Amino acid sequence: GIQVEQSPPDLILQEGANSTLRCNFSDSVNNLQWFHQNPWGQLINLFYIPSGTKQNGRLSATTVATERYSLLYISSSQTTDSGVYFCAVCLDYGNKLVFGAGTILRVKS
């Protein structure tokens, strides 16, 4: 099956710093989403981005589908950005959303 790899697995930042999270996937996909899981377990939708670039405030994402990777940029990080960031892809030939293992982000004040 498709492999979804996220890097780095852990990241510690000082408040105000910038970061880049990466998601690599092993097959062609129809859909790619980035989620933030908060301390209560809720998955918050960040981006639906099968290709191209999108921005939402301090966050932006870029997916290069032909090269099978996506990047999530966090600028001027805040302590509320802490949590786990997941990348998930939807396969061409099915409706299943396959998740990566996540990146644990800790932002220190």
Next chain:
Amino acid sequence: DGGITQSPKYLFRKEGQNVTLSCEQNLNHDAMYWYRQDPGQGLRLIYYSQIVNDFQKGDIAEGYSVSREKKESFPLTVTSAQKNPTAFYLCASSTTRDAEAFFGQGTRLTVV
């Protein structure tokens, strides 16, 4: 408000008992999904359904069962056959096969 509602938020089960987790959505979405998350892990797909009265097994369906009698409801039963049911269970829904998925707040199941 439109959204996905999972209940209960916390659930305790004795070994050998079946329990049913509820998932309801009022988004008029066709597809619904159940995922399991273990501590420090990603999400793994249990079952999914694209239309009423039809569903498919995901990667870890053993020990679980589902039904899809109504478009807005997709309950998950954790049976006594599930060897290690303690986990965080998340339900999701989406419109078409390639559309954006949205998640409920989850149910934490603990076997005591």
